[in-house]
Amino acid sequence: MMSHRVLTVLNLAAAAAMVGAIYMALVQAPSAINLTETDRWAQRIIYFHVPSAWLSMLAFFVTFVAAILYLVRPQPRWDILARCSAELGIAFTVGATASGSIWAKPAWNTWWTWDPRLTTYTIVLLLYIAYFMLRGAIEEPERRARFASVYSIFAFVSVPITFMSIRWWNTIHPVILDPNEDFGLGPGMTVAFVFCILAFTVLYVALLANRLRVEYTIERVAALRARLLA
Amino acid sequence: MALIEIEGLEKAFGRHRVLRGIHLAIEAGSSVVLFGPNGAGKTTLLRILATLSRPTAGHVRVAGVEIRANPEGIRQYLGLVSHAPLLYDDLSAWENLRFYARLYGVERPEARIQELLERVGLWPRRKDLVRTFSRGMVQRLAIARALLHNPPILLLDDPDTGLDPQAAEMMTALLREVGGSARTVLMTTHHLERGLALADRVLILAGGRLVFDADAATVSYNDLRPLYDRYVGGA
Amino acid sequence: MKRYLRVIAAVWWKDVRVELRSKDIFTGMAVFAALALLILNFAFELRVPDKRMVVPGVLWVTVAFASVLGLGRAFISEKDRGSLAGLLLAPVDRSAVYFGKMLANLVFILVVELFILPLTVLFFNVSLISLPLLLVILLGTIGLAVVGTIFSALTVNTRAREVLLPILLFPIILPVLVSGIRMTIGLLEGDPLSKLGNWLQLLIIFDILYLAIAFLTFDYVVEE
Numbered sequence: 001m002m003s004h005r006v007l008t009v010l011n012l013a014a015a016a017a018m019v020g021a022i023y024m025a026l027v028q029a030p031s032a033i034n035l036t037e038t039d040r041w042a043q044r045i046i047y048f049h050v051p052s053a054w055l056s057m058l059a060f061f062v063t064f065v066a067a068i069l070y071l072v073r074p075q076p077r078w079d080i081l082a083r084c085s086a087e088l089g090i091a092f093t094v095g096a097t098a099s100g101s102i103w104a105k106p107a108w109n110t111w112w113t114w115d116p117r118l119t120t121y122t123i124v125l126l127l128y129i130a131y132f133m134l135r136g137a138i139e140e141p142e143r144r145a146r147f148a149s150v151y152s153i154f155a156f157v158s159v160p161i162t163f164m165s166i167r168w169w170n171t172i173h174p175v176i177l178d179p180n181e182d183f184g185l186g187p188g189m190t191v192a193f194v195f196c197i198l199a200f201t202v203l204y205v206a207l208l209a210n211r212l213r214v215e216y217t218i219e220r221v222a223a224l225r226a227r228l229l230a
Numbered sequence: 231m232a233l234i235e236i237e238g239l240e241k242a243f244g245r246h247r248v249l250r251g252i253h254l255a256i257e258a259g260s261s262v263v264l265f266g267p268n269g270a271g272k273t274t275l276l277r278i279l280a281t282l283s284r285p286t287a288g289h290v291r292v293a294g295v296e297i298r299a300n301p302e303g304i305r306q307y308l309g310l311v312s313h314a315p316l317l318y319d320d321l322s323a324w325e326n327l328r329f330y331a332r333l334y335g336v337e338r339p340e341a342r343i344q345e346l347l348e349r350v351g352l353w354p355r356r357k358d359l360v361r362t363f364s365r366g367m368v369q370r371l372a373i374a375r376a377l378l379h380n381p382p383i384l385l386l387d388d389p390d391t392g393l394d395p396q397a398a399e400m401m402t403a404l405l406r407e408v409g410g411s412a413r414t415v416l417m418t419t420h421h422l423e424r425g426l427a428l429a430d431r432v433l434i435l436a437g438g439r440l441v442f443d444a445d446a447a448t449v450s451y452n453d454l455r456p457l458y459d460r461y462v463g464g465a
Numbered sequence: 466m467k468r469y470l471r472v473i474a475a476v477w478w479k480d481v482r483v484e485l486r487s488k489d490i491f492t493g494m495a496v497f498a499a500l501a502l503l504i505l506n507f508a509f510e511l512r513v514p515d516k517r518m519v520v521p522g523v524l525w526v527t528v529a530f531a532s533v534l535g536l537g538r539a540f541i542s543e544k545d546r547g548s549l550a551g552l553l554l555a556p557v558d559r560s561a562v563y564f565g566k567m568l569a570n571l572v573f574i575l576v577v578e579l580f581i582l583p584l585t586v587l588f589f590n591v592s593l594i595s596l597p598l599l600l601v602i603l604l605g606t607i608g609l610a611v612v613g614t615i616f617s618a619l620t621v622n623t624r625a626r627e628v629l630l631p632i633l634l635f636p637i638i639l640p641v642l643v644s645g646i647r648m649t650i651g652l653l654e655g656d657p658l659s660k661l662g663n664w665l666q667l668l669i670i671f672d673i674l675y676l677a678i679a680f681l682t683f684d685y686v687v688e689e
Binding site for chain 3: 071123126127130133134137138139143146147149150151153154155157158161162164165166168169
């Protein structure tokens with residue numbers, strides 16, 4: 001369990017990193033060339049969009065690893081870690097999907113396309129909503145943890161397969177928008193981009209640490225109450 | 231060395247602690263009856279022994295082997311009669327036993343099934359679907375099923391619930407017959423007299439702990455009744 | 466190993482035997498599939514220039530929905546009669562029970578597909594049935610049965626199990642549907658199977674990968 005002091009430092013670091021990220025993304029990073037005024041601003045969404053997408057995958061990967069650890073050694077802390085990380089994963093997925101959609105409006109002139117990445121993210125969102133529905137449908141904590149672990153292993157493994165299948169589908173269908181189209185980052189942009197990815201990672205770690213602390217506190221309160229009433 | 235050794239066995243469902251430290255050694259060939267109020271943990275204890283449920287803490291050894299280390303091997307030595315008959319309504323008595331004989335790899339299954347069906351008095355009904363059977367008949371078939379692979383250990387979880395007195399009487403006779411041999415029997419029941427008649431050792435489980443353990447020969451029904459009522463009342 | 470295979474065969478045979486008697490699963494799936502085909506026919510009839518264009522999608526959606534119906538029953542019937550413990554008492558690794566159940570589900574779905582296929586030909590007036598298509602359907606159905614069987618065991622001990630099964634199942638089996646539809650389109654347009662090689666690979670990888678995960682995790686799903 002993390003000490004209070006470490007947590008405070010982590011929180012401050014996350015706050016500072018995020019302020020820095022906003023500065024880097026909106027002020028420090030140079031504007032993209034060869035774009036209209038609107039697109040130039042819209043392009044800056046990648047400093048938010050890509051880190052969100054990356055972190056949602058990291059978060060679900062943490063859930064996947066924690067699930068395996070739980071099955072190998074069934075201790076509640078692995079399950080708590082899996083669940084908290086999955087919650088954050090959903091939050092970042094929503095962030096990535098929403099920011100992608102906002103970017104798509106000026107760039108592709110539509111809020112929604114069946115782009116493989118966007119479609120995969122939507123399915124990922126549904127997968128982890130299903131994960132929480134499964135959790136909600138089981139009363140007994142130990143069984144809930146076990147079943148959720150099994151499901152999250154299936155869910156995480158399915159992501160690359162789903163992505164591949166949708167990507168192939170689109171490449172065979174008429175492709176209006178090239179899904180491989182890249183942003184083509186200039187040198188100044190790369191600095192801001194890498195900074196934002198790191199800042200978001202710190203944010204994820206800080207959020208996870210706080211979330212775990214809440215969960216451990218809930219556990220302890222419940223245990224104390226049980227002992228008091230016994 | 232005892233055939234079944236249980237040490238510090240605990241089982242919790244979430245915060246609900248069903249078994250709170252069971253220590254028990256059962257000698258080969260003995261017949262043990264386990265009394266206890268509803269919710270005392272009798273079924274949970276039997277399910278752990280049958281490898282259907284995973285203990286939270288503690289050790290269970292059968293013939294010196296930790297059951298978690300080799301559950302497949304242990305299951306070959308166990309027969310279980312539980313609340314549910316573990317039979318299929320849409321199969322006949324014969325088909326049900328034939329199915330379980332395959333699961334256990336029983337040698338010369340036809341002869342064995344016939345022998346058991348005759349013993350439980352269901353041979354004439356062997357081709358009838360289980361859904362047409364009375365509760366007593368189902369329970370007799372369930373016992374035949376549990377004995378199919380001739381397990382050295384027989385676990386009986388309330389085998390007499392829901393039976394009318396006549397059927398219960400028949401079952402008692404049957405159990406005495408099958409338990410009489412070298413078989414080790416652990417059974418739970420709410421019926422004190424029947425339990426005493428079948429067992430050579432009496433246990434009471436209450437609140438997740440063993441609170442009473444005695445040789446059946448030294449305990450009479452009149453001694454046991456107030457004791458049992460106290461635990462049931464106090465549970 | 467011999468015992469392991471014998472238990473798989475016994476569980477499979479038991480399920481088939483019970484189904485031959487009761488016909489619960491098959492009747493339910495088949496009637497549902499016929500209804501789905503009818504409804505989908507109306508959904509597309511007026512808006513699509515040629516109904517044949519939607520046949521691949523109609524076929525796979527019907528198969529997937531009908532399968533969920535049958536897969537749900539696989540463990541619900543065991544659970545409600547309390548007979549699951551009897552299977553779990555078998556003196557082998559419990560994955561044998563999984564394989565037996567999975568193969569039984571596979572056969573049930575395949576039989577229903579044998580009913581769906583001619584019905585689709587009839588309703589949508591398209592010559593569909595060919596050997597390559599049957600292979601594609603077999604591989605896709607294996608994927609459905611592999612994932613569906615373990616999720617059936619997963620949901621049987623939960624509240625609202627009938628609702629939960631499709632919600633858990635569909636996002637995972639999406640690649641099966643995508644590649645199945647894609648290959649059916651290809652075959653209808655006269656492509657040889659060899660041209661669809663990477664889709665076939667995807668389907669085979671899906672089947673093997675999830676079979677391995679199910680094999681490793683089934684024990685955790687059935688034990689208390």
